[in-house]
Amino acid sequence: MISFKNIWNHFPFVIYVFVWFGIFVAGIFAPEEAVQVLKSNIITKGYHISLYSCIIMFPFMVFYVLRTFRFGVHK
Amino acid sequence: MLSPDFFKSSFEVTCFLLFIVCFLHSYSKYGFQKTFREFLAGFILSAGCENLGVLSGAYVYPGFHFYVFEIPLVNPLSWIALVYLVMEITNRLFPLKERRFLFYVIIVSLIDSTLALSVDLMMDPLATIYNWWIWVPVDQAYITEDVVNPYNFDLITHMTTPENPISMYFENVFSENRYPTRLFGIPLINFIAWFVFVFVFSIQFRWIESKISWSHFKKLTYLLLLILIEIPILGITLITPNI
Numbered sequence: 001m002i003s004f005k006n007i008w009n010h011f012p013f014v015i016y017v018f019v020w021f022g023i024f025v026a027g028i029f030a031p032e033e034a035v036q037v038l039k040s041n042i043i044t045k046g047y048h049i050s051l052y053s054c055i056i057m058f059p060f061m062v063f064y065v066l067r068t069f070r071f072g073v074h075k
Numbered sequence: 076m077l078s079p080d081f082f083k084s085s086f087e088v089t090c091f092l093l094f095i096v097c098f099l100h101s102y103s104k105y106g107f108q109k110t111f112r113e114f115l116a117g118f119i120l121s122a123g124c125e126n127l128g129v130l131s132g133a134y135v136y137p138g139f140h141f142y143v144f145e146i147p148l149v150n151p152l153s154w155i156a157l158v159y160l161v162m163e164i165t166n167r168l169f170p171l172k173e174r175r176f177l178f179y180v181i182i183v184s185l186i187d188s189t190l191a192l193s194v195d196l197m198m199d200p201l202a203t204i205y206n207w208w209i210w211v212p213v214d215q216a217y218i219t220e221d222v223v224n225p226y227n228f229d230l231i232t233h234m235t236t237p238e239n240p241i242s243m244y245f246e247n248v249f250s251e252n253r254y255p256t257r258l259f260g261i262p263l264i265n266f267i268a269w270f271v272f273v274f275v276f277s278i279q280f281r282w283i284e285s286k287i288s289w290s291h292f293k294k295l296t297y298l299l300l301l302i303l304i305e306i307p308i309l310g311i312t313l314i315t316p317n318i
Contacts (some may be wrong), residue, residue, distance in 0.1 A: 011088045012164045039257075063168075
């Protein structure tokens with residue numbers, strides 16, 4: 001069961017997920033004209049940032065969840 | 076509601092909140108003295124180096140409400156909050172091993188830096204899109220008028236580098252193409268600097284905290300001395316290569 005104590009225990013990870021979510025949303029809502037200022041070939045649309053944030057940050061989140069909850073590191 | 080204006084304002088407020096919550100979390104877990112030590116040292120390191128960056132003419136932070144000299148107050152506050160978060164995550168995943176302490180500290184500090192870099196890699200393109208900070212000369216930062224508000228904020232402040240000896244020293248470095256090597260549209264040196272800063276801070280903080288016999292005052296003094304030595308060294312080393 002999710003309690004305040006549980007959330008407080010895993011607070012750094014919760015905030016990390018929160019930061020990722022903020023990046024994800026901000027990427028989706030980024031105005032296309034503003035994205036052009038990056039002059040990047042890799043990021044040409046706002047949602048690309050959301051996508052890359054998943055690719056770069058998701059593996060770590062999965063690793064944390066598996067290691068902490070499945071393999072019992074510092075429950 | 077989800078306009079660039081909204082994101083600009085919410086960024087500043089969220090960074091303040093992030094710092095407060097992280098400080099409270101650290102306080103509840105480690106007590107005041109360790110929390111004070113970590114957050115003060117991180118704040119001074121980040122504020123010192125960022126101010127050097129702005130004074131050198133590398134970038135500007137316009138349109139915020141509260142400043143520490145040339146940088147927004149939320150900048151060092153959120154930096155140390157983020158470093159605290161990644162260090163806590165690493166501590167939980169890789170608990171301290173008494174044996175081979177030096178090797179352990181180097182490895183976990185590398186993981187800290189990698190985690191912080193993963194956030195920065197995505198945060199910096201967003202920062203440029205929403206004009207939280209501006210890497211290019213201000214006259215080139217304009218986006219098509221009438222389509223996107225050029226700067227996405229109302230408060231016109233800190234738009235240009237103030238005249239100062241540091242910017243005069245770096246004038247030749249930035250005279251031609253400023254930071255030509257870019258990743259996701261952001262100067263590559265920015266990501267390198269992030270990695271190095273977090274690594275250096277993490278390794279020295281962990282090393283000092285491992286000195287159980289040292290008093291709080293001694294730990295604080297050593298940490299601050301190290302930070303004060305590092306600021307000019309890291310600042311100059313990472314600003315100068317205009318790669």
